[in-house]
Amino acid sequence: MVAKMFEELENKIVFVVGSFQGIGKAVAATFLKEKATVIAADIAYENKDLEEQSEKLYAVNVDVSNEQQVRKTFAQLEEKGLVPDILVHVAGISTMDYFSESKSEDFQRNWEINTKGFYLTAKYYTKFLKTKKRKGKIIVVDSQAGKNGYRAMSAYVASKHAVLGLVKTLALEVAKDSINVNAVCPGIIETEMKHRERIEGGKIRGLTPEEVQAEDNSQVPLGRTGTPQDVANVVLFLGSHLSDYMTGQAINVTGGMTMN
Numbered sequence: 057m058v059a060k061m062f063e064e065l066e067n068k069i070v071f072v073v074g075s076f077q078g079i080g081k082a083v084a085a086t087f088l089k090e091k092a093t094v095i096a097a098d099i100a101y102e103n104k105d106l107e108e109q110s111e112k113l114y115a116v117n118v119d120v121s122n123e124q125q126v127r128k129t130f131a132q133l134e135e136k137g138l139v140p141d142i143l144v145h146v147a148g149i150s151t152m153d154y155f156s157e158s159k160s161e162d163f164q165r166n167w168e169i170n171t172k173g174f175y176l177t178a179k180y181y182t183k184f185l186k187t188k189k190r191k192g193k194i195i196v197v198d199s200q201a202g203k204n205g206y207r208a209m210s211a212y213v214a215s216k217h218a219v220l221g222l223v224k225t226l227a228l229e230v231a232k233d234s235i236n237v238n239a240v241c242p243g244i245i246e247t248e249m250k251h252r253e254r255i256e257g258g259k260i261r262g263l264t265p266e267e268v269q270a271e272d273n274s275q276v277p278l279g280r281t282g283t284p285q286d287v288a289n290v291v292l293f294l295g296s297h298l299s300d301y302m303t304g305q306a307i308n309v310t311g312g313m314t315m316n
């Protein structure tokens with residue numbers, strides 16, 4: 057009988073932060089399909105306390121920018137004896153405006169959710185693993201905006217560049233603890249956030265959402281924009297034994313748009 061490639065995930069616990077929709081939802085579903093136990097966290101969930109939804113699924117409401125809430129979530133994991141083997145941080149937001157017209161509160165909100173949010177979840181997760189003397193994997197869904205500049209997205213771009221800096225630094229610090237830290241950098245992915253960006257960005261640039269979408273399609277060498285599952289597949293790889301010798305990396309999932 058041929059062994060399944062990811063059969064080791066059946067005994068793993070995966071903490072997916074930002075799992076209610078889009079890429080995060082696909083990531084959670086992908087690990088559940090591999091029979092992993094998934095702890096789904098998102099600000100959109102109603103239950104403030106960690107609740108078991110089914111045999112392999114837990115859910116909890118968490119605002120990743122709120123340190124008290126992040127700390128409380130890890131305390132609840134401790135109480136229930138749940139030690140995640142893998143942290144997948146997907147939670148993020150974007151705002152659209154030209155740099156000179158942008159609002160400082162939008163810049164701050166991008167920083168709070170995208171950068172500080174990852175900082176807090178990764179910080180408390182590594183502390184948790186070290187206390188338990190356990191190895192683990194940290195995967196953050198960043199963006200090709202963490203490597204490139206994009207018009208009308210200065211706050212988002214800055215926050216995503218900063219996340220990659222945290223990935224590289226943390227990877228160096230926890231390598232001795234057998235904790236791998238990597239990022240996935242998606243390109244144009246068909247999510248609710250991307251659809252909103254086409255409306256808002258098109259309005260700023262004097263284009264219809266359809267015109268923006270046509271422009272998006274024309275920029276991808278592989279000829280199509282991505283799906284949440286395209287990203288989830290790479291996250292699955294990074295969560296598996298196949299990536300054990302990788303850390304501090306930022307993998308592009310862009311259909312060829314970004315090649316570095």
